[in-house]
Amino acid sequence: MFLLLNLLLAPSLLVTVSLQNPEIGLGNRFVIIIIAILIALFSRFILMKVMNRGMMSKSKKLKDSELGLQIAEIQNSSSIKFTVLDSDSDFSDTSSNRQEMVNNAKKVMIQQFKLDILIVLVYAIAALVIYADYPLDALQYFLYLTLFLIWTIMRFIGFRHQFKAYQEGLFKFISPIWKMVFVIFQTRWYMLLALIVLLSTLLKSLSGFLFGDYGEGVVFLIPIIFHLVTINRIRSKAKNRPNLKLLILRVFLISKTSMFTFSRLAKFWKHFGSYFTVADPSFYKVYWKRNFKHKFPVIIVFTFLIYTQLENSSIDSGAGSPFGPFIFLMVIAAIVFIIYSRRRMKLNFVSDKEELNKDIEKLIKHPVKLDNTFKEKPMSCHDNTWKLTVNKLVTTANVVLMDLRGFSEKNKGCEFEVNLLLNTVSLDKILFIGYTSALPLIKDVIQRKFKTLEQESPNINITNPNAVIYEVKKESNKETQQILDLLISKAIVN
Numbered sequence: 001m002f003l004l005l006n007l008l009l010a011p012s013l014l015v016t017v018s019l020q021n022p023e024i025g026l027g028n029r030f031v032i033i034i035i036a037i038l039i040a041l042f043s044r045f046i047l048m049k050v051m052n053r054g055m056m057s058k059s060k061k062l063k064d065s066e067l068g069l070q071i072a073e074i075q076n077s078s079s080i081k082f083t084v085l086d087s088d089s090d091f092s093d094t095s096s097n098r099q100e101m102v103n104n105a106k107k108v109m110i111q112q113f114k115l116d117i118l119i120v121l122v123y124a125i126a127a128l129v130i131y132a133d134y135p136l137d138a139l140q141y142f143l144y145l146t147l148f149l150i151w152t153i154m155r156f157i158g159f160r161h162q163f164k165a166y167q168e169g170l171f172k173f174i175s176p177i178w179k180m181v182f183v184i185f186q187t188r189w190y191m192l193l194a195l196i197v198l199l200s201t202l203l204k205s206l207s208g209f210l211f212g213d214y215g216e217g218v219v220f221l222i223p224i225i226f227h228l229v230t231i232n233r234i235r236s237k238a239k240n241r242p243n244l245k246l247l248i249l250r251v252f253l254i255s256k257t258s259m260f261t262f263s264r265l266a267k268f269w270k271h272f273g274s275y276f277t278v279a280d281p282s283f284y285k286v287y288w289k290r291n292f293k294h295k296f297p298v299i300i301v302f303t304f305l306i307y308t309q310l311e312n313s314s315i316d317s318g319a320g321s322p323f324g325p326f327i328f329l330m331v332i333a334a335i336v337f338i339i340y341s342r343r344r345m346k347l348n349f350v351s352d353k354e355e356l357n358k359d360i361e362k363l364i365k366h367p368v369k370l371d372n373t374f375k376e377k378p379m380s381c382h383d384n385t386w387k388l389t390v391n392k393l394v395t396t397a398n399v400v401l402m403d404l405r406g407f408s409e410k411n412k413g414c415e416f417e418v419n420l421l422l423n424t425v426s427l428d429k430i431l432f433i434g435y436t437s438a439l440p441l442i443k444d445v446i447q448r449k450f451k452t453l454e455q456e457s458p459n460i461n462i463t464n465p466n467a468v469i470y471e472v473k474k475e476s477n478k479e480t481q482q483i484l485d486l487l488i489s490k491a492i493v494n
Contacts, residue, residue, distance in 0.1 A: 031323075032326065033303070047342065051345060055383065062353075071455075074452065079465075080447060083466055084470075098484065101492075105272065113152065113156045155190050159182065243374060244398050245273055248261060248403060251404060262283060356389055390416075391420065395424060399487050404433065419449045422450055423457045432470070433483060
């Protein structure tokens with residue numbers, strides 16, 4: 001609550017900072033920022049340790065009957081063939097499917113933009129009705145609305161090209177500059193401004209009702225209701241959007257491959273569907289690094305503003321410096337955060353089949369986030385629940401990416417997944433990817449596992465079985481786009 005109040009006071013705090021002698025308390029503010037960074041890094045280190053211990057432990061809730069029985073395999077009469085693709089291959093037959101999905105995603109974004117403009121307009125009309133005779137009294141409120149409008153427009157302009165990993169023509173060269181210029185208008189800042197506008201309006205509505213000005217209370221209540229109803233309507237319609245569910249399986253504990261998959265490939269897939277994966281420490285390094293990069297600047301800005309307000313207040317009142325107490329409160333807040341996050345982590349681990357099914361059903365029922373992109377679902381598993389989880393996910397996904405980069409004679413941890421996929425998922429729904437050096441080993445593993453399959457396997461005794469392998473050479477934007485195109489085509493066709 002204290003943080004939210006300071007969010008609403010942010011513009012006035014900035015004014016206060018500018019009026020104050022810059023030398024007063026500047027050193028304290030710098031130290032506060034450094035300590036905040038150290039606390040954040042330490043908290044992340046502790047939580048990573050907690051995550052690792054959870055993954056190495058066994059679930060006590062899992063019953064032996066939920067593990068499933070080993071089904072006998074029979075000889076497969078079909079002989080598998082391979083199609084190996086790379087960045088020089090012809091992908092013209094997959095681009096039309098991708099373009100169809102991009103067009104759908106753009107339509108959703110345009111609809112969201114129009115609704116956001118309408119929301120700002122309703123807020124502005126309500127403010128003009130109340131402050132028509134004395135608009136200067138609502139200068140701060142109009143500042144919030146103006147910022148929200150600017151962020152809405154610039155977010156739309158800046159991210160119209162976010163649906164493709166690889167750009168062609170002139171935009172191929174200006175794309176990095178374009179992203180750099182518009183990075184500040186990312187979704188999180190836009191949503192933060194939307195929250196500030198909503199809370200500011202709510203305070204005005206409540207003050208109107210509390211002080212007997214019911215007309216003002218009702219007028220400011222109207223845009224709040226309109227805003228919330230619009231959000232609910234968007235979320236309700238999102239349930240009917242086509243959701244291409246992607247399962248990503250990979251060689252564990254390789255940070256380099258996780259960075260490519262989850263920082264780049266999954267970033268574009270969120271516009272077309274949800275993705276599932278079984279999380280490991282290398283995934284969380286990437287996942288938390290991304291969240292840290294997005295959220296931490298917001299935390300730092302408002303930590304600075306909050307401390308500035310406290311220090312200025314102490315100077316005005318003649319009280320002592322709040323430096324010591326503020327550091328103490330930051331440490332206490334970090335301890336509370338670690339305890340809370342640790343508890344959430346334990347609750348998010350897959351402990352048995354019932355919890356797993358509930359998690360999957362929840363995502364399928366509500367697949368879209370507030371920014372209108374699809375949710376991701378990293379599954380945190382105990383040592384004895386990850387196979388159960390993979391078994392469930394392969395039957396839920398529309399398409400499977402079997403990432404075998406890092407696969408080698410010394411690291412064959414994915415043989416179980418390869419065998420499971422061939423027994424449960426049709427070959428035309430699977431895309432294998434791997435480095436050039438590992439292709440012979442990848443082919444050998446697939447061939448061996450394909451020779452004997454379960455009786456109910458969709459790949460048993462089929463005509464002309466063909467496994468598609470994408471050869472990764474540079475992990476470039478072009479390769480990212482081609483992998484996306486292949487996955488979209490496989491998901492749509494199937």
